[in-house]
Amino acid sequence: MSPRALRAPLTVTAVVASALAAGLLVVPSSASAAEVRIHDIQGSTRISPLAGQKVADVPGTVTAIRSFGSARGFWMQDASPDKDRATSEAIFVFTGSTTPSVAVGDAVTVSGTVSEYYPGGADAGLQSMTEITKATWTVGSSGNALPAAFRLNASTVPDRYAPEPSDAGNGSIEGLTLRPRSYALDRYESLEGMRVSVANAPVVGATNTYKELWVTAEPRHHRTARGGALYDSYRDPNSGRLKVASLLPYAQHPFPVADVGDELTGTTEGPLEYDNFGGYTIAATALGELADHGPERERTRPQTSDELSIATYNVENLSPKTAQAKFDRLASALVGNLASPDIVALEEVQDNNGSTNDSVVAADATLKKLTDAIAAAGGPSYEWRQIDPVDDQDGGQPGGNIRVAFLYNPERVSFTDVPGGDATTPVRVVKKDGKASLSASPGRIAPGDDVWKASRKPLAGQFSFRGRPVFVVANHFNSKGGDQGLDSRFQPPARPSETQRTGQAKAVNTFVKELLAADPKAAVVVAGDLNDYQFSPALGALTKGGVLTDLVTRLPRAERYGYVYNGNSQVLDHILTSRALRRPDYDIVHINSEFADQSSDHDPQVVRVRP
Known part of the structure; x- marks a missing residue:
């Protein structure tokens, strides 16, 4: 375990x-x-x-x-x-x-x-x-026969996930009589500690560093195009998801290294328990055999000469202290899997000494190490733009000073530098020659607003592609820390972090509206790790008024994911575009989230547009 x-x-x-x-x-x-x-x-x-x-x-x-x-x-x-x-x-x-x-x-x-x-x-x-x-x-x-294991499958696990709480329970379902035929959480609780089993179980969450993986007992329920369990509604958290850990001696029974889309064939069984890192868990006394059905890592197509490609990638606490192997893998992915995007919005770029908690806030060493690795991998000689945050004011790992940053390929696109941007000065929309422009480029959106407290501030930049201005906003909204889990004893689970993200989305939406008020035909791309779903209030606030289109909603339903958490394939990262950018070609490039071997826990995304 x-x-x-x-x-x-x-x-x-x-x-x-x-x-x-x-x-x-x-x-x-x-x-x-x-x-x-x-x-x-x-x-x-x-x-x-x-x-x-x-x-x-x-x-x-x-x-x-x-x-x-x-x-x-x-x-x-x-x-x-x-x-x-x-x-x-x-x-x-x-x-x-x-x-x-x-x-x-x-x-x-x-x-x-x-x-x-x-x-x-x-x-x-x-x-x-x-x-x-x-x-x-x-x-x-001694030597007594064990009780037969209860078989968990589509017939025994209800599709409905959780009961409604009683009025006297203050949102808690603890006092309710269990109804195992009606609700999945009740079924699992009614089996607490008992021997359970799954047969030929699809893997929906890759093996992690703690030697755990997730399977589903409902093989036909809400599957992604590549074999995961799709989470696309608060109403349906995929009730068949179960974590699998092992009670077997590792030397004799190594834990399977599985990717999403693989399968544990035969029978996996053991007592059913519950923990705070995955909920209901089969503590396996018998593990099925791993069958490798998982798909390969994806590669997106290169942009054509008249297409501007813009990507977003959460590089997960990247600093010079990070192993060179990770820099090399990130670089290889940017060059090979993402086809060397013209602009990259990066999230979780740490300062030059990473998690060391001192007054260092600069990240030039981090970005140089990454761009050097990209060049070594055969990619372009990227340049970067970013703004150093105020020390320890943007959340994330203490001392890390994570921030968003732009990489861009100067052979394909130019950056319009406008001085005046710093950690605390808000960027404004101004008109220049009858067109929208920025008071500072790069500049931070409303950095003094309370919605950005202990959170990363969005970075707005003005680029030029083939003589046409393009505005890109890189984002990393606040995390879901403090929210109750899907399997909480409180139903529906509280999501207090949602309030701040919704406020952040409103601030970015307001900024985009100001750009469009100055120029209704402005080409605007909003990208990044928004830490929320396409069906969330935050995304509703960000797209309000039709000023932006969340491109993930244009994908086929089974392809709407780029992050896997506790066996749920879901959306956290987004690229959104303004109306002027017609017929965008959008791709979530699955290279990380479904795999046990990851260079980040997020899949990158790319959009190709013709401004």
Whole structure:
């Protein structure tokens, strides 16, 4: 299992106490040792009716053991289940940093305290795991058959994801009786700790550095053109997604290095648990065989002589401290996969000493190292334009001073330099010879506005292509940090970060409207990592009034993605164009997000236009 899952046990929390006070949970006055079985502990809601109580001699068969890390323990499952589909028949027995002295197949009776553990802490908003802590146990017999694994597939996993919360729950679904035939989150919770399996499971999230991947139990539901699970609506988070980690010894059973579109053939099975880095997870005691079905990395076509190509690429915390191999891979992609775009809007360019938290804010060394690598890869001799931020004011990795920047190929396009742009001076739209122009180029859009607090400021630049002006705005909106997960115990999950992004989108929309007011035929391209979906309020605010078209919405539905998170292929990066740029040719170039081996976690994008 992932080392990120390691933690100390929590006893009954304020969340549980609040639910008890609200009358959402009822705790029996006593828990007779002779009567308590696992399904009595689990109960028919997400919180145990025995939370905080001691139980004795609870019977079960050991089905799996976690024997590493500081979250060791074992799962046990009752071989004599009740008839209530809402009550799980298994539970995790937490032993901390001590390896439990049991073996798979042991029939045990366990005594201890029933606890609800909230991965990430109760304030994270995630669901809890019911556990037995401070446990002692007795082994009655060994070599017993394990209960059959519950098969997760399109027939057993509901398409509807989560129930509506009750009025008394303040948005929480914890107190609701589980309805596993109606909602996917209820189905998974009703199987908490139990042996589950998936067969011939498509990989929808590539293997990460923690040796985890994501599969789907619904092979025909919302698939992308290249084999992922498409997320294109708040209403449907793709209920079949499950994380897969391994309980098997790595030396004997190396974890598969899988890409999106691959498949775990045969059976993958193990107890179902929950963590704060992916939600419901199969802790695999058996892994299917990896079948390599994944597609190749894409290459976009070169621009023609009369086409201006503009790309956006999040280079993920790039600094001179970054390994040369990453610079070389980014360069190779820009030259080979993106066909050497004329203009590149870069995001997450760090300062010259990266995450060292001092007064350094310049990024010339970072950009020189990247442009040198591009030239070495056979690409053009790019020049760059950017503005150094005020130290530690733009968010991102502390000390990194990430910012957006432009690269451009001076053999194909020129940059219109207008002095006056700095970290705090807002760029304005001015008229020059009856045409729109910028008061500073490059210049930052409304850097003093509160919507940009602790966030990257947009960079506006004026370019000239074949004698015609083109305005490009590079962006990196604030992240989704602080938002509740799709599988939160609060439904629908809160997205507080959305408010700032929507404000940022309004600011950029206003700036574009000012450009178009000065020249209705102005060629404007807005590009970057907007950290939000094409169906989000932020993108609605950015395109309001029809001043910009979000080009991702013109792609076939199955191709609308460039980032994969927890098995969902989704849109975070965008290129938008003004009406003057007719018939833009737009491409999301899939070279990173679907692959275990990445040079960034984002796929770059490119648009070819004729201004």
